[in-house]
Amino acid sequence: MMENLSISDPPLLGPGGMVLGPPPQPQHLPAQMFTTAAQLLDLTDKKLMVALRDGRKLVGILRSWDQYANLLLQSTKERLFVPPGYGPNPSRGLYADIERGVFVVRGENVLLLGEIDLDKDDDPPPGYDLADIELVQSLAKKCKAEDKVKEKSRLKKLATLGFEGESSGEVLL
Amino acid sequence: MLFFSFFKTLIDHDVTVELKNDIQIRGILKSVDQYLNIKLEDISVVDELKYPHLSAVKNIFIRGSVVRYVHLPAAAVDIPLLEDATRREAANQAGKAK
Numbered sequence: 691m692m693e694n695l696s697i698s699d700p701p702l703l704g705p706g707g708m709v710l711g712p713p714p715q716p717q718h719l720p721a722q723m724f725t726t727a728a729q730l731l732d733l734t735d736k737k738l739m740v741a742l743r744d745g746r747k748l749v750g751i752l753r754s755w756d757q758y759a760n761l762l763l764q765s766t767k768e769r770l771f772v773p774p775g776y777g778p779n780p781s782r783g784l785y786a787d788i789e790r791g792v793f794v795v796r797g798e799n800v801l802l803l804g805e806i807d808l809d810k811d812d813d814p815p816p817g818y819d820l821a822d823i824e825l826v827q828s829l830a831k832k833c834k835a836e837d838k839v840k841e842k843s844r845l846k847k848l849a850t851l852g853f854e855g856e857s858s859g860e861v862l863l
Numbered sequence: 864m865l866f867f868s869f870f871k872t873l874i875d876h877d878v879t880v881e882l883k884n885d886i887q888i889r890g891i892l893k894s895v896d897q898y899l900n901i902k903l904e905d906i907s908v909v910d911e912l913k914y915p916h917l918s919a920v921k922n923i924f925i926r927g928s929v930v931r932y933v934h935l936p937a938a939a940v941d942i943p944l945l946e947d948a949t950r951r952e953a954a955n956q957a958g959k960a961k
Contacts, residue, residue: 724871726896729924739920747916759900759926771915783915801882801929804920815915 730755737811738763739804740795745834747771749806750793759797766793772829774817783818786826865952869945870895870933878903879934880925886914888923899927 733752740748740761750766767787777784814820848854870892879889880901887910890903904922908914917923 724867724894724896726898726900729894729896729900729902732902733924739916741916769916773913785915800926801884802926803924804917805922805924806919807921810919810921813919815918817912818915 726759727757730759733803733805737806737808739769739806741801741804742795743799743801748790748793748795749787750790752803756797759800761793761795761797761800761803763793763795766790770823770826770830771815771818772821772826772833776829776833777819777821777825779819783815784821784826784829785815785818786821786823788823864897865948866899867895867897868948870899870901872941873935873939876936876939878936879909880930881932881934882925882929883931884929886917888917888925890923893922896927899930901925901927901930901933 730752734755736752738750738752740750740763742748747769748763748766749769750763752761753764754762766789768790770786770788772784774781774783873892874894876892877889878892879887880903881887886908888903888906888908890906892901893904894902902922902924906917906920906923908917911918
């Protein structure tokens, strides 16, 4: 069904040799196909930020996927963040990238996939500075431990009130 | 499949999706599937500085299972139609149960 058009095709000429603009686009599938596969198809070969259920953020290129949204990422980096208040400058956050290479992610562990705007990708996130991996890793560990303690006491308090956390057993960060 | 159909009627409207980790993401609803996975375009994040990993993201695919609320544009919801569809769906379900 696909028409084989290329840039070198002569432009369409109307009566009297008037140029009618680009050749008509071949008819594709309906613009919206409401399936998981159709949604992921658009994201294939794009640079994505994948947030996982355990709080990790991966940045990589989506190369393949299947009906369960299992993902294959290439040139993956794990991006670690430390919020302001932990680093040497308390008003700035820190981040670091760890090279991870090829990643296969099981679909159930994915929270969200963000398509990265390559124009904005060159700048560090507002309020954050790139820092040494080891420094960020140790600060992130400390930060995570503190959060865990906080979360635990929060859940405990809620439990006494008869609430059961909707994310118990699942770290949603 | 009522909610799947319902969300399909909201395509191209501005919605705010609140996730179970309290992030609120506003964007144009572009797609939805049977699991209510949601695709938003041209997003902005409420309290953006708290979520630096989303700062360079423009389009987003959100897994249905992590959504807590979807804030809808009231003007885009046809309430009588929704009520009607809900009753029909309920009647269908009741019919199936017998």
